[in-house]
Amino acid sequence: MAETSTTIVNTGNQDPLSVFYIHPSDVSVHQLVLVKFSGSGFHNWKCSMILTLSTKNKLRFVDGSIEVPDITSDEYKYWERCNNLFISWIIVNLDDTIAKSVLFLQTTREIWQDLDDRFGYTSMAQVYSLEQQFLDINQGTDIVSEFFTKIKTIWDNLNDANPLPYCTCKKCTCNLSQILVHQQLEHRVLQFMMKLSEQYSQVRGNVLMMEPLPNISQTYKLFAQEESHKEICSVTNQTESMAFYADKIRFNQNAGNKQQTFYSGNKEQQYPTNTSQNFKADSQNQRRGTKPNYFYSHCKTPGHSMERCFKLNGYPPGFQDRQTKKFAAVVQRDNTS
Structure with a gap:
């Protein structure tokens, strides 16, 4: 036992495994936990402090497992140094008002016990x-x-x-x-x-x-x-909606142009988009017995303009039924002939 005591005294502040060991970085006083204790949330603050003190191998100073050595012993100076350092740690992590109330307590254990008695109760x-x-x-x-x-x-x-x-x-x-x-x-x-x-x-x-x-x-x-x-999914739907809206704007802009592109033979020709003018020109061609020599590039149908293109604007009501009757009449005529 005497040899063990001598070892603690001689190497107490040098051995990293000793409870009296102080790392050079521990000397600087800094806040150990995220939030200072101000009177509420004591249990959370206490748990945070216990974790920090445990990593520094100093938890025994607050749980009372280390007794104060005799003041005449060589071990006392190591204990005193550690005790004063830990008191400064606790005070730094307390609100100013609470820190003043424990400033004159002598040991880390006394401060810890006082805080636990005042704020550690459950109601x-x-x-x-x-x-x-x-x-x-x-x-x-x-x-x-x-x-x-x-x-x-x-x-x-x-x-x-x-x-x-x-x-x-x-x-x-x-x-x-x-x-x-x-x-x-x-x-x-x-x-x-x-x-x-x-x-x-x-x-x-x-x-x-x-x-x-x-x-x-x-x-x-x-x-x-x-x-x-x-x-x-929300981002995808929003992107699709924006793309549809952009296509609609582009179509409206194209429909609002003053001229449209048609093809006559292999040549590209410009015709006005005025619907009344197109209808008038087509009527004149029909009276003369001639067919228009232009077609719209979208549907490749002779005499069609953008406004008259069924593939672009949709078929009128009953169009499919009329087409079916027309096809049936042609078949019947072919059969009788």
């Missing part, structure tokens, strides 16, 4: 507030990932404020704790789907038909994939 008022937040929350205009983050934050706070009971006697053989946890997770899958908007009703129905129900992470992935699919 039914907190549970009520969290339950009310959950009742009021809905997806609204949030995307699936944003909404899932909000609802999961409420679940985590409820777990911290009102955790599920678990077996402490270590003699349970029915796995009641695991059954309760499984039921809670299934219930949260249902809660998540109930709070989503109705545009996901089809995916919701598919999930409810699964046996067993997927866990909450798998359920989130299904709805996130459906959201991505809807976005792709």
Whole structure:
């Protein structure tokens, strides 16, 4: 035992595995967690601090597993240095008002215990507030990932404020704790789907038909994939609509030109698009017994202009019936001859 104690004293601040070891980067005082504690959300702040202190191998200073060494011992100077450094860490991660209230406490353990006594309690008022937040929350205009983050934050706070009971006697053989946890997770899958908007009703129905129900992470992935699919379809439909609209504008612009292109033989000729003029010219040609020597490039039909092209503008009512009767008359005439 004497040799072990001597080793700790001689190498306590040099051995990376020692609880008294301080890395050069640890000397700089900086904020360890994302948000300073200001009086609300203590459990989240506490969990973040515990994770950070654990990575630095200094969690034993706040959980009370290290006793204060005798002031006359050589080990005391290592402990004192670490203790003062950790006090500065905690103070930096507290709001100014709360930091002043713990500034004159002597050890890291005392500060940690004081904060836990003042802010670490659980009351039914907190549970009520969290339950009310959950009742009021809905997806609204949030995307699936944003909404899932909000609802999961409420679940985590409820777990911290009102955790599920678990077996402490270590003699349970029915796995009641695991059954309760499984039921809670299934219930949260249902809660998540109930709070989503109705545009996901089809995916919701598919999930409810699964046996067993997927866990909450798998359920989130299904709805996130459906959201991505809807976005792709929306962009595709919008692109097609814009292309159709552009074609319509192009057609209207072409129809509004002062001249149209027709073909007479192998030569390209320009004719006015005035419908009355075209009809007048065609009537004159019919009275003379001559056929027009131009045709429209779209349908290749002699005497057709853009306004008179059935293939472009659509067939008039009863056109197909007249064509059928005309064809039948021609066949009957051929048969009688």
